[in-house]
Amino acid sequence: MSCDSSVPFNDLARTPLDARLQIERAIADVLASGRFVMGPNHAALEDELAAYLGIGHAVLVANGTDALELALAAVGVRSGDYVVTVANAGAYTSIATRLLGGVPFYADIDPSTLLMSVATFETALSALPVAPKAVVVTHLYGALAPVADIVTVAKRHGIAIVEDCAQSLGARTDVAMGGTFGDIAITSFYPTKNLGALGDGGAVFTDSSDLAAAVRRMRQYGWDSKYHISHVHGRNSRMDELQAAVVRVKLPLLDGLNERRRRIHARYESARPSAAQLVNTSSPAFIAHLAVLTSDSRDRARDTLRAAGIATDVHYPIPDHQQAFPDFTPAPVELPVTEWASGAVFSVPMFPELTDAEVAQVRDAIDSL
Template sequence: MHNNSKIPFNDLGRGTRAIRGQLDGVIARVVSNGWFVMGPEHDALERELASYVGVKHAINVGNGTDALELALAAAGVTRGGTVVTVANAGAYTTIAARLLGAEPVYCDVDATTLLMSAATLNETLRLLPEKPHAIVVTHLYGALAPIEELVIVAREHGIRIIEDCAQSMGASESGRRGGSFADLSTTSFYPTKNLGALGDGGAVFTNDDDLADTVRRMRQYGWASKYSIEYAHGRNSRLDEIQAAILRIKLPFLDQQNEKRRVIHSAYEKTAHDGMRILNRSSESFNGHLAVIVIENRDKVRADFAAAGITTDVHYPIPDHQQKYADFMPRAMPLEVTEWAVRNILSVPLFPELSTEEVSRISRALKLV
């Protein structure tokens, strides 16, 4: 690769080409079987996902936002209720809560990790006059929030807690996968995720038989049996057979791909200096989903990277409480760290198929920040 070639932020084609033959084979298998929605591939994927995460139940759904909405509904969130979440994670929980008629209330993040912490959650709960219906913990950038501590806080207050694992599939803490700690957990299979489909998809995880049954009923119209609607918040949110078959091919490679991401991230970590902090450190609790740096002169740094042919992005530039909602005015909460962070973070390329030369170029650019 020539030194002046552009490095993309991500290149899904590279990963797809590596397993193209296997993908073609399972797609042909589904077409031959003639079962295209919630068939044998779908059911097998649910079993394999549950085993991988370390929970009793995995329930496939149409996408990650549906997973959050259905998990919140199963947790008892209804119109007029409140959901505590962070405001620096792309507004996905905000959207899911508002689809239920609930109010998202925002918790600040820890200044070191940019994740919800027990301290920030306790402060938010102290300030709220009412008891929230649920807490959603987003494992952002691929790093697990201190979920064991957060579960303790939730239990002390008698509040349901949900993990959003869309960016953290495969990350572990104390020998347990993220997604196995809370009452319910969710993920997204959007193509850019570490475990991504060739289209949309999502899943809900739980160890609770009743919660699992509720989510299964809600994802298909609220049916108790075919055509018999007996459950509230029924909808159509199903993962199709082709996407399930594709994910079954990709799941066995997830740990290996995550480790490749960690190795690349470790190279970036060596470039940290006084003017630039690498947000995370490679470990079992970080799956290398995004490589995020913390800097004060982001616009200049982005321009310098662009001049060097390196594509960057910001995850995320607008906090939830500053979005221009047409019909929602977020409650005022102290979010100083969140508002500082969204101005001072930058994501650089991190995907398993980056070449050694590309990683070296990015590392050199980081040293010059």
């Protein structure tokens, strides 16, 4: 972010006073309790998240990448297994897959949504020598992919479905919430997420008691009881009590903050730029985690916005299949839309605490592109 930008890309210091005071009280209560790992806030947040999503189980873990890794392990991904995912989402699924010894295989994305589609998923399946163990459906930028239709195809082939809701918690269709369509889902509580902690944290969601139990065992050394190891892939991946207490304060505020984000995005949608286009439109299926545009003249567009005092960023500039993984060379694959998007996407400020004047400034700057 340019240091002289008058509208910041994000500003976590703008937490409203009432929420800040609630967070401070919650932290003080944890300190007074002497329970810092897997205490009452941890247990309560698991119940509250499951109730919010309308799903059977929520299991807290240390961060979103651990959540992906443990979700993939729970559905049976092992060394050599293929995992289908997209290549335009920051490589997080690729990293989690490689931690299990699995092999990421990339589907292209729809040119209008920049998400996996049924067509791109089926194209990826047809290119594989065997069926993948899992597909990770990433709900990128806060928008739901067509996950119900992808689930139909995956089930036909016996493929487990993992939903990545790190950028989409709270997005919903007329039928259900994102994160409840597949076999298992994950989110991240990284501070910039729509539901963010004051540090790292993550969660796994599922209606399956067996999958939830597997994740619970794996997150704590593979124990089925204290000091008794019974499950492969055990590790230490626990979300601490302070972070759980903070997220508990923020969870009841999530829908209202998501609605504020949608209203901001709707203002941006009123702009009519000739050399750029917003990827998403406001709806219940989009919680506006990011406000993303595409332009075939991205550098020029970002320079124009910078001159207008608007900070921007790129999510994401390097597709996974072009990354220089030290232990893995992705299979050659044609992903023309992914490669175009990596050179065209850029994001403008999107957070609920933006002032109306700042929103107008960003909107007018977009209009000038």
